[in-house]
Amino acid sequence: MADREQTSVLSQQLLLSVAEQLKLPLLQLARQAEIGQLTKKPDLQAMQATADTALRMLDNYVLGVRMALDQYQLELEPVSVSAVLYDSGQELSRLARNYGVDLELHIGGRFGTVMANRVGLQSALVSLGAALIEALPALEQPQLKLQLATHRCRYGIVAGLYTDTQQLTTEALRHGRQLMGGSRQPLMDVTHTAGAGVFIADSILKAMQLKLQVSRHNGLFGLGTVLLPNHQMQLV
Amino acid sequence: MAHIILIEPDRVLAATYKQGLEASGNSVVMCASAQAAIFAADEKRPDVIVSELQLIGHSGIEFLYEFRSYTEWQTIPVLIHTQVPPAEFSNSWSLLRDELGIHEYMYKPLTSFQQLQRSIAACLNSTIPVSV
Numbered sequence: 581m582a583d584r585e586q587t588s589v590l591s592q593q594l595l596l597s598v599a600e601q602l603k604l605p606l607l608q609l610a611r612q613a614e615i616g617q618l619t620k621k622p623d624l625q626a627m628q629a630t631a632d633t634a635l636r637m638l639d640n641y642v643l644g645v646r647m648a649l650d651q652y653q654l655e656l657e658p659v660s661v662s663a664v665l666y667d668s669g670q671e672l673s674r675l676a677r678n679y680g681v682d683l684e685l686h687i688g689g690r691f692g693t694v695m696a697n698r699v700g701l702q703s704a705l706v707s708l709g710a711a712l713i714e715a716l717p718a719l720e721q722p723q724l725k726l727q728l729a730t731h732r733c734r735y736g737i738v739a740g741l742y743t744d745t746q747q748l749t750t751e752a753l754r755h756g757r758q759l760m761g762g763s764r765q766p767l768m769d770v771t772h773t774a775g776a777g778v779f780i781a782d783s784i785l786k787a788m789q790l791k792l793q794v795s796r797h798n799g800l801f802g803l804g805t806v807l808l809p810n811h812q813m814q815l816v
Numbered sequence: 817m818a819h820i821i822l823i824e825p826d827r828v829l830a831a832t833y834k835q836g837l838e839a840s841g842n843s844v845v846m847c848a849s850a851q852a853a854i855f856a857a858d859e860k861r862p863d864v865i866v867s868e869l870q871l872i873g874h875s876g877i878e879f880l881y882e883f884r885s886y887t888e889w890q891t892i893p894v895l896i897h898t899q900v901p902p903a904e905f906s907n908s909w910s911l912l913r914d915e916l917g918i919h920e921y922m923y924k925p926l927t928s929f930q931q932l933q934r935s936i937a938a939c940l941n942s943t944i945p946v947s948v
Binding site for chain 1: 832924929
């Protein structure tokens with residue numbers, strides 16, 4: 581009973597965070613349309629990318645909620661991490677272009693497959709990526725590069741997104757989780773938004789029995805998850 | 817023509833506002849952070865500052881306290897154009913307005929670009945702060 585109540589509070593906080601976050605693309609659309617009309621130069625491509633971002637965020641939020649409510653069958657399958665990172669990069673490319681952020685893919689090496697739900701994993705990575713892309717240009721001395729990368733660690737294979745943002749710490753993530761829904765800027769040192777993308781990724785990964793955590797890759801700081809290798813497929 | 821420092825952490829929004837303000841003959845410097853705004857004001861004195869309060873690391877209020885601590889910038893008009901709703905200021909607004917010399921508060925989601933332009937024009941023609 582207590583678990584159910586806690587889940588309900590958490591989902592309300594996530595909903596609040598998504599509602600706050602959704603104001604941003606809607607505001608962008610409203611002003612892009614208004615100024616486009618005034619200057620007679622509407623940037624329809626930018627508006628389309630903005631609308632797509634909002635729709636993707638809503639879709640990922642719905643997926644996370646459905647997974648948590650067991651409405652979406654979580655089928656584990658052998659998944660290539662490199663392929664998921666590549667597809668996530670493709671999905672994020674237009675948003676990245678809009679924000680002037682360069683996306684880099686670091687998927688070299690043989691990582692084999694992991695057992696995961698492909699749709700869930702990709703949605704989580706795209707949510708995380710969108711949150712970081714929106715935040716990067718606002719950081720002090722921003723290096724506008726975001727790496728989608730994978731590497732081995734002692735517990736398995738890590739898939740994540742990395743940049744040189746030193747503010748991305750375990751402490752910042754822990755505080756953010758505590759403040760989600762209660763503060764309009766729970767990840768204050770990382771993003772100026774409600775950070776809904778991070779919390780949506782958190783909820784999707786949680787529904788897959790995975791954990792969002794702060795991770796490092798080649799001296800960069802980032803957020804990612806540890807996946808268990810699929811030893812059976814490696815034997816084949 | 818006015819020289820405006822626009823403190824807006826979202827790059828897409830900042831570029832959109834900049835396009836509109838420049839189309840009406842203003843020169844605009846976009847700053848994503850409080851520190852960048854201090855550097856920009858140091859480089860060229862702005863006629864007006866339009867600032868978001870929700871910034872990374874520091875809040876816009878902290879920025880304004882720092883900004884107003886420099887005597888040469890104490891008379892530059894400041895407009896607050898923010899995602900933070902007015903209800904969160906109800907108790908402290910008059911204190912902030914008087915201490916920080918805020919000209920006007922605008923709730924960004926409900927403020928059209930044309931309203932923003934009118935407010936910028938109004939504060940350039942007046943030195944008396946208006947209430948929220």
